[in-house]
Amino acid sequence: MLAFLFGLSILLTAVLVIRPSQTSKALAFTSLFVLPLTVSYMGVETHIENSKQTTFCTSCHVMGKHGRSLLVDDTTILAASHYQGGRIPRDRACFTCHTTYTMYGDMQAKLRGVKHVLVNYFGKVPDKLKLYEPYHNRECLHCHQGARRYLKGETHTAEPDRMEKMRLNQLSCVSKDCHDTVHLANEVDSLPLWKPEGVK
């Protein structure tokens, strides 16, 4: 649909470039105002959808190691186990865990993405990549809250108030001795990778 509208818009605009004097004002208004702005807006939506793909995030050199960490043949690594176990959509792996599940979370993630690209081209990429703020349990509990395995987890129920602390983000899911091996991106080059068939 979008490709068709782009084609139509390009065709009508080309007619106006060739013969501007032989076109009615109504057609000119449609060709030079309504259609271009409509298809342009639809194109922005397509780009935003594209930006949710795992391949999009890992297409930048700086994210290469994080991308490869999804395929490390070690399911004790949090990101790898989620990716390989199909707990998150493989084609949207980064976006699923790194979007803040709050109002404007998507928009905030996109604005940060814009900043990342600008830094990549015009700034200095930090040697060690880190999150803007500590990882919030909300992003885990968005899926795990209420899940049987989470509720019955031995360590989750070790203390009576532990679940409540996790719910309130007072005890981080990725704290030491819990799920603290998240990506292991710095060591990914020396680790064996899982090579499944049919996975991008």
Add this chain to the structure above:
Amino acid sequence: MNAEHKRIRIAAALILGGLLVERLTLGWAHPTAFFVYAGVGGLLLLLGVMLFLSTLLGGATSHPASPDPAATTQRANSADEKPAS
């Protein structure tokens, strides 16, 4: 071709360029693609649309105010013929 048509042609060319850039970047899933889409394609398109709108609005407002050459000549002639009082 009058000045209005020339401006419409320029506007159409800008929009065409913008649309082509945008169409090309749509199939490229890379962060740079969005920057080219918005920064180059969007800018060309916006310039074209603004030029087109200014042509439309300029044309609409200038016609009533712009003097018709024939009428001006006629008025000048009649003023010349009018006897001084």
